[in-house]
Amino acid sequence: MDRIVEIAIVLVSDDGRIEEEWSTLVNPQRDVGPTRIHGITATDVLAAPTFQDVMGRVLGLLEGRVLVAHNADFDVRFLLAELRQAGKEVADPTRVPQLCTMRWSTAFVSSSSRRLIDCCAAAGVDLTNAHTAAGDARATAELLRHYLRASPPPPPWQDVMHQAVAYRWPTAAGFGEALARSRAQVVSEPKHAWLERVVSHMPRAGDAQVDSYLAVLEMALLDGFLAEHEKEALVETAQNSGLDRDTVLDLHKRYLRAMGEVALEDGVVTESERADLKGVAALLGLPSDAVKQALEAVREGSHEGAYALSASAIQLEAGDRVVFTGDMNRARDEWERDIRRFGLETGGVTKATKIVVAGDPNSLSGKAAKARTYGIPIVTESAFARLLEKQGSGQA
Template structure:
């Protein structure tokens, strides 16, 4: 075996929850490579698309907008295997990370050998090398004087665990307590898993690639206005703008629809002005544009990529809009509402709020459901996938709270 593959592979995972048996999945993996003396020889990390909701996002800080661009575990299994083959696996709470790794490989149809007999847990080893330290990664790093910023980023945590391992190796010098582990790892037979062409994705990917959706439309000659194309585009805008937010997934939906309707960037911009004009006409129909209505017009204009002056122009227009009224979605008493994701206060609290507002909290998405409330509107949960297939609007909890409050007035 190539000696460059001898040494340690320090692993850290971020997951949707605590147990694979609860259908939790890996959503970020990082590996820091060290040679037998503890010197860093490389590192690698990527987000992983679990095709489900992301669990406690307030802990790991990973957005669905980023993860939707990421490869699935099966797509990275080959690259990850190349990093782990021949090396001693190391992690802070090794049992946790190995449990998820074995589960993900099994899901991908490529089970790997049991790595636990010769793996190193920097948390367990702290009993020997840092007896006064708390067992958490942050606690051990503090006692060992190791920097740990942005905890719960897999690569940052893997670097910290690697620094802990180097600290342990220095304390045990000139001998190493893990020589036998290195020998066992070097001789372990791994399955052959072809490396795919999947590209690793880091946090912040959505911010780097997702410009305003107007800028991503083709810049070609506009076509003459026609209702056949305007109506479906307006209907999708109604759904997308319901929560005063255009998620990354919704931006992709608008771009895809514009492509199917053969809309140029100029066509879409014209339709955005028409949409704003229709909202302005509805706002001033009773002779008074309230501060709340003006705020919504300003917000919609910004979301649609229109300048602030567009609102003044829309309010000043005397003629009625060319297209039918927009913004007609309203929840009615008894409507079915479904919730998904890890929400502040717990999902049960939000379901109770729905019942108090006169709606029916439902457990699953069917064609009869009127609204899906998601902790992250870009979620890839099964409920969200069904909602998108059925053209059911997806809104944030804050937006649902505003809708419920408006219905009470």
């Protein structure tokens, strides 16, 4: 079942004035779907409330109001499905008071199509941040205002307004209201809060048990991306190993230096390799000059506290199972065709699965959840492509 990943409600007065706006990302507790369209990743919604968390707020805002949307039937179906999922049935789904700005568009605008963007253009409405819940809802509110101005009073949907006053949505008694989480909050949040948890909760001193931490770190950074479950694993490993703050930060520097050694094996650091080094340094919360220092240490032959970095933490062999999950940049059948050339197979996630490839390693899909339970690595498409490239070079 498709789920809501973002919801926005704009309250409008009878004369079309915007009275209140509210929006939030929603954790669908499953894969987030086509990120390329709505721009929302699994990472964005990990800390977002579920629909059940905000259901009380949603129902409170809808009470006594006409639900207005562009292609209203589509939005209403999603809303009713989420309410059913939360155990709240609407008494008569066919009588939900709704107004569809798409259906009314032929009466009030002359546009090339009935799409929201075209109707807004014809009405002189600025549609900013299209395909975001808040952007589309605000534009729909402005489009409704255009309809109201173009229509002699009372508006032709006066009967629906009367129905809305009498209509009763289900109650959400017993459900608290979770804090909304906007897209802006996701963008503005510190990217290394997890690192603060690693270093701030460590004891001031302790025996350095570094091997297990480095093993987890190497596997986590296989794809140059630290998923949330990988950050949790690093925090837990650091705590269980009794690592102090300075030791953890030093391990990150040593890991970066080890990457620098691999990059300089041929005497040249390519732009791609330098970008990888900078990306890892940023993920580990290291300063901007950390890459330069790491490469200089390698060139000077400094091996103080060196850590032997394997060329790849994962080696694929014929018969290994590779599983794909989530919305991906490349067509699934293309990936499956490529892996078959290497004698690899695909299917569902089992304990024997070697690796899971995801559009977003924080994917909330069932496959990703099972992979984490089994301790199976989840990597990005780009990392898997590099892995296949090395595989091809090895075969050659």
